Amino acid sequence: MKILITGGAGFVGALLAHKLLEREHLDGQPINELVLADLVPPAADLLADARVRALTGALIAQCAGLRGESFDMVFHLAGALSAECEADFDLGMRSNLDSTRALLEALRAAGNTPRLIFASSLAVYGPDPGLPLPAVIREDTLPTPQSSYGAQKFICEQLVADYTRKGFVDGRNARLVTVVVRPGGPSGAASSFLSGIVREPLKGEFAVCPVPPETRVALASPARTIAGLIAVSEASRDVWGGRIALNLPALTVSVGQMLDALEAVGGTQARALVQFEPDAEITRIVGGWPAVFDNSRAARLGLEPDPDFLSIIRAYLADYPREKQIH
């Protein structure tokens, strides 16, 4: 089996690559080749694996070359992030919409109807002035994106669905919720602070929280996110069911509850490092995303949300022990 991961050098892409290499198989087939496409090369440990090939550069420029390759499975994770797309409309249209369309055209040209998992986002949802969000989001809830990132993701879902209907690809749209705790530094995502308010205090550093503590958010640990992408890639067409996007499982917590868990792990001194500095734009975007999902369709694929935020922090500390310095 030959697999392509776009955004393969990013946090989620690299985790997925590691997991696939460790599994050695996907959907009952041995993994012979894993192509990691991204703006930058993947980490050295990934590159050292004989099955890994790097494709470095802008995805949209590489799609002409991809036409000559036949992938069995494609995880399309590449894209500009939410705050970036809101600040630079043209960047988002190019990096999310145009790149996805170019990828779809390349996969169509290859002619082998590869399976394609498109990483969409809960950001497709938001409260339209003409239609408030329901209390609980289901897969048949009408998305009304309130950010360009969300609009671009929702448009790409429609492209994936129609390319699938036409038989050009075997596409599945999976909507990720916010992945926490991410190691490293802040990103261009409006939700970046949701990792920062845990990661930075555990290192003894200040962190800014731009939304009020009562803000509720929908989260998943990196491990559950990867498990979700793999389950989507291995689901039979019957179990998957139609061409409607799937909402991956979400743990619903308030920012205040996140800080309670931080305090349980890092003590009051860790919590005291989080400073509330309201940011209207971040509050509008992140506060507009829904936090409560009906995850029954994901459950039929064997996927469950993380049990609580404490377990997410503990898993982070186990996976990245050097990130924690004060405890």
Added chain:
Amino acid sequence: MKILITGGAGFVGALLAHKLLEREHLDGQPINELVLADLVPPAADLLADARVRALTGALIAQCAGLRGESFDMVFHLAGALSAECEADFDLGMRSNLDSTRALLEALRAAGNTPRLIFASSLAVYGPDPGLPLPAVIREDTLPTPQSSYGAQKFICEQLVADYTRKGFVDGRNARLVTVVVRPGGPSGAASSFLSGIVREPLKGEFAVCPVPPETRVALASPARTIAGLIAVSEASRDVWGGRIALNLPALTVSVGQMLDALEAVGGTQARALVQFEPDAEITRIVGGWPAVFDNSRAARLGLEPDPDFLSIIRAYLADYPREKQIH
């Protein structure tokens, strides 16, 4: 007021142009200039009006030129039709998606936030394998397009909504139902026969009906369709409400009921001219469109569906007396 109609030489575009010229005003402003953009020039009577200017050629090629113009109001009706888009995927992507995006970019570049009425379609709806259509369609029903035409229209709605949110245009998405009775000949729409099975028999000619008589369809007369587009263009932002697409009012009838009305006007000899020859692809596309809509939002804009199909035929005969030859 300077108005642009794309698809301005088409049936609906030309009717709208005539109506606007006759009204002389729109949204309280005098109409000084009416630009009709289409692949072919508009009819001579429209061109003879001093307020009319023709822009002839492919819309996508003209959009660079449109960047230098400031329109107050744009009716975007141009596009490839449903059966054409299903037969030629690339044509649909270019004529519907790329052209609409180029138009949006031109209007954004003009910098005056023009009001834009985008003619979407009930074809955004269809029964997905994973989600059957509800009995009654409302504006918050999730569209799951089952044709490339429907997918492209739904994608364009998302673009119009986000360009509106960003303040680049003041856009409104209005979903048209099938417009009958159209004069002239067949078109590239999968629904073309819905005019043909009335128009042809009234001229003493055979007509083929590719769907079973029990098929229910959602229809509007040309006059109600034009009234709908004008009401949408004149609605205040408050009355319009948010960025969700509006379903224009629909009369629900079965094909059998349409033929009952044909017989009431043209006699049994007219009805006998309609031959049922099932076409699986047309039945899939047209039979997949919903037929029953909750039109309460349209009613708040003062819009009602046609009262019955007999009145639609009578209006057609009054408007196009020379089309009727056997009665």
